Amino acid sequence: MGFKAQTEAITRRIARVIHKGYGLGAGFGVNHLFSGIPERNNHARRRSRRALSRINRAMTNLAFMKMHGLGNDFVVVDARRQALDLSDDQVRAIADRRTGVGFDQMIVLEPAKSERADVFMRIRNADGGEVEACGNGARCVAITIMKEKGETHTVIESVAGLLDAKAVNGGLVAVDMGPANLEWQDIPLAREIDTLHLGITLGPLRDPVAVNVGNPHAVFFVDDAEAVPLETVGPEAEHHDLYPERTNVEAAQVLSRNEIRVRVWERGVGITQACGTGACATLVAACRRGLTERAAQVHLDGGTLGIEWQEDNHVLMTGPVATSFHGTLDPSLLS
Numbered sequence: 001m002g003f004k005a006q007t008e009a010i011t012r013r014i015a016r017v018i019h020k021g022y023g024l025g026a027g028f029g030v031n032h033l034f035s036g037i038p039e040r041n042n043h044a045r046r047r048s049r050r051a052l053s054r055i056n057r058a059m060t061n062l063a064f065m066k067m068h069g070l071g072n073d074f075v076v077v078d079a080r081r082q083a084l085d086l087s088d089d090q091v092r093a094i095a096d097r098r099t100g101v102g103f104d105q106m107i108v109l110e111p112a113k114s115e116r117a118d119v120f121m122r123i124r125n126a127d128g129g130e131v132e133a134c135g136n137g138a139r140c141v142a143i144t145i146m147k148e149k150g151e152t153h154t155v156i157e158s159v160a161g162l163l164d165a166k167a168v169n170g171g172l173v174a175v176d177m178g179p180a181n182l183e184w185q186d187i188p189l190a191r192e193i194d195t196l197h198l199g200i201t202l203g204p205l206r207d208p209v210a211v212n213v214g215n216p217h218a219v220f221f222v223d224d225a226e227a228v229p230l231e232t233v234g235p236e237a238e239h240h241d242l243y244p245e246r247t248n249v250e251a252a253q254v255l256s257r258n259e260i261r262v263r264v265w266e267r268g269v270g271i272t273q274a275c276g277t278g279a280c281a282t283l284v285a286a287c288r289r290g291l292t293e294r295a296a297q298v299h300l301d302g303g304t305l306g307i308e309w310q311e312d313n314h315v316l317m318t319g320p321v322a323t324s325f326h327g328t329l330d331p332s333l334l335s
Helices: 003-019 030-034 042-060 088-095 135-149 230-238 276-288
Strands: 062-069 072-078 105-110 119-125 153-158 161-168 172-179 209-212 216-221 248-256 259-266 270-272 295-300 303-309 314-319 322-329
Touching: 062 135, 072 135, 088 105, 105 135, 119 135, 135 153, 135 161, 135 172, 135 276, 135 314, 172 276, 209 276, 216 276, 230 248, 230 259, 230 270, 248 276, 259 276, 276 295, 276 303, 276 314
Parallel strands: 072 105, 119 153, 216 248, 259 295
Antiparallel strands: 062 072, 062 322, 105 119, 153 161, 161 172, 172 314, 209 216, 248 259, 259 270, 295 303, 303 314
């Protein structure tokens, strides 16, 4: 085998590894790439090893942005040019607030599948699991893509569907979160039941409303949101048998026809500073119960979102976003 053929053989093997999404670090036999290449052709081996080293560094030194919406925080990584396939364990390692970066959700930007969209947003919870929707994350992605495009509008694709987003006055971002799903099978629930009155009782939490705004929610109305021991009743509600895919949990206190105080236990995460879909679900639930108008200010631990349940059944969410810092993930987190 000549030098050119040898180099091409190694390159093809590297390409196959990348195409299949394998890591090139610990556990991968690098010498396999050089099988069949004579030991005496050190020049071909050195050139190919240098190329392999550059590829390995590119795959393991992963750049990210740390962003948040009202304290609901995210690690945002761009996988539009280089595919990224992280295991649940890797996601959990990055999410660890003591030894990793720390986040409520990881947002992975991928090439859009729809011709209407600018980007596909993949969402991983801190426990490693993938979820369908994230309102605060959608605003962070929207501002990132709008800055790239130099425009004030973008369309984001997610597992839950297409989300229209635009910049509005005051540095805020408005996102059309799509329709509110209210039928039991669309939540989904384990059996046919009136979604306006589920009849669940867990300590101070009673009779929630089920809403799906891209992901499932159980909205409990309470007299005092601050008094609810969400750290104990939240996980019970999340894993209730009525929700086969588990659920996000809201403790909501109606302050007026246009204001609601909400605390959130997020599925796969725990108590968070804010939850965009939770705010949307709460407003829809309150309106269905006749407790509020179709638009309200929803006050979460981290700040306030403006929510409107429009006449076409779509839910519009408006709020701020912020970038905390940029960084690079250490290869040890990806091993």
